[in-house]
Amino acid sequence: MQNTSPGKFGKKYLKNIERIRANCLKRRQLFSNNASSKFKSRSQCTAADQNYGLAEPLIDTMTKEDYDKKKLLFLQKLNEADRTEIEICTRDQSNNSLWYKERRLRITASNFGTICKMRPYTSCKKKIHSLLYAPNPKTKQLTYGNVMESKGRKKFEEMYNVNVQTCGLIIDSDLPYLAASPDGLVGENAIIEIKCPYNARNSESLIEAFNNKLVSDR
Structure with missing residues (x-):
């Protein structure tokens, strides 16, 4: 257009x-200056072995x-994109391939904080690579959290006498490159984030887990 x-x-x-x-640009200049002064006394590196493998070159092939x-x-x-359809079709969240696909196109609540807290020397390339190409993590802690999430949601409903609605990927109405996946919606103006710490799996209550220093107050 x-x-x-x-x-x-x-x-x-x-x-x-x-x-x-x-x-x-400021980060690159700062890193370049620091690197040149730090490694000035080191010996010059030899060329890479021919069988070492190819590194992806950063070639500028596109004009501004x-x-x-x-x-x-x-x-x-x-x-x-149809925000409503995406939200409905991704309510399985981590068990849904579309959820992974759509969130990789956006900055989500899970990584928004780490991006805002990037240091001047943090590599933009590595950060982008981790967001786009990192494998989906599969750990016993995450598996336990996913299994217990529905129980935590039900317990919250019983304790506060409210109805918690599950949801998928919610895309910002004004900034379509921002999104979030809450663990539940409460009414029109509230969301919940459910935490089921693996370390406290054998505790009878949160208070017991806290007293045993299995969870913190943060």
């Missing part, structure tokens, strides 16, 4: 991208104009 305004969300995104680019067009096209697709 040419000679058209990117719209409200597009303008916000582009403004944020310019800020992020400037910060990334083409890059911006692809960004806007990507944002347009996100904005055109």
Whole structure:
């Protein structure tokens, strides 16, 4: 689309991208200066062995104009996505392949904090790679938490005499690249986050687990 305004969300995104680019440039310059002074006295590295393997080169094959067009096209697709349908179809959350696919297209509540807390020397490349290509974790702690989540939801309903509605991936209505997957919706303005710590699996209550220092008050 040419000679058209990117719209409200597009303008916000582009403004944020310019800020992020400037910060990334500062990080690279800072890292470059620190690295050169730190390793100045080290001997020069030899070339890699021919059988060592290929490293993916970072080749700039796209102009800024083409890059911006692809960004806007990507944002347009996100904005055109049926948010209601995605939420309904992903209510199984971690047991649903669509849930993984759609959340990889967005910044979610699970990784929003780590992105905001990135240090000046944190590698943007590694962070993006971990968000897009890291395998889905399978640990006994996560498995236990998933199994016990429905019991925790039912217990919450009994304790507070409320109805908790399960939900899928909820996409922000204004910023389609932001999303979250609450453990439940309570009424129109409340959500719950259910925690079932594996360390406290044999405790009779949260108080007992806390007294035995199996869980913290954080």
